[in-house]
Amino acid sequence: MTNMHKNCLCYIWLFLLMLVMSCAQQPTGRYSQVNDSAPPTQNIQVQQNDATPRYEPYRSHNFNSYTVHGKTYHPLKTGKGFTQQGNASWYGQKFHGHLTSNGETYDMFAMSAAHKTLPLPSYVKVTNTENNKTVIVRVNDRGPFHDSRIIDLSYAAAKKIDSLKHGTAHVKLEVIHVTKDDLYTVGDGPTLSFSEYIGISPVKQEFQPNDSANQGSFIQVAALSDEAALTTLSNVLSTLYHVPFLILPSNTLYKLQLGPIADQHQLAQLLTDLRSNGYPSAFVVK
Helix, strand or coil, rough: HHHHHHHHHHHHHHHHHHHHHHHHCCCCCCCCCCCCCCCCCCCCCCCCCCCCCCCCCCHHHHHHCEEEEEEEECCCCCCCCCCEEEEEEEEECCCCCEEECCCCCCCCCCEEEEEECCCCEEEEEEEEECCCCCCEEEECCCCCCCCCCCEEEEEEHHHHHHCCCCEEEEEEEEEECCCCCCCCCCCCCCCEEEHHHHHCCCCCCCCCCCCCCCEEEEHHHHHHCHHHHHHHHHHHHHHHHHEEEEEECCCCCEEEEEECCCCCCHCCCCCCCHHHCCCCCCEEEC
16 A cells, blocks of 8 residues: 555545544534523623413414323413412523424523413413512423423523523412403403403502501602593503502692502512613602
8 A cells, every 4th residue: 555545544534533523512403502501692682571461272282291201291271370389490592493382483582481281372470589570471382391490481581580690580470361352360360351451440559648657668650741641550550560559649740659668679679670661760759
């Protein structure tokens, strides 16, 4: 064998060795990543608006029982009245752009989630019990298949309730069930009309100033000349944040204040939420 032939064989073997090593380093299966991760850059603008609950018929094929890791799961026939507490995790870049169990494309920047047994699709209010931050997500996928976790949130949803850093958070789940007739049930609460659900005509929670002089602080949200518009706004915010409200006439304006709130942590959190969701001028009134 000539030296030239020997050199050629060496190059061929070297090429094959590099090819094998390259293939060994590539992830197998449907995903291009081995381990999940956040987006490549943290400066991406992430959606902050909740998913909007509406009536959607369940996908019939999602009622079928299925088995993962030797464990069989039986999806619920309805999510009405469903509540649950446990740990939430999140999933991101690895699954971004791949199909969900619902046949949709997973978007880690949308307000979505995965659950092992809820009907698909379902709308769920998720509350981080450690900081009271909430998000409404649309469940369109199955998982997480870990006994210690009850829901997998999208990257955007986990960011909104501040659970990205720790990876998991203890949460409360409440299904928002909507019928064809626009009747809403949140968790195990009463069935509401659409106007009651969004707070246009809730059971009044207006605070009476003479009830008590020292029940806590208020947050002033807005001051408007249109009393009817302010009343509608007060009902919406009072229902959304589960706090009473107070409307005070002042010359030609009407002031909307939420409260009283005695817990200082709750007060600070509500102020932060209001400022982040369209009311940057909200302030505390002692």
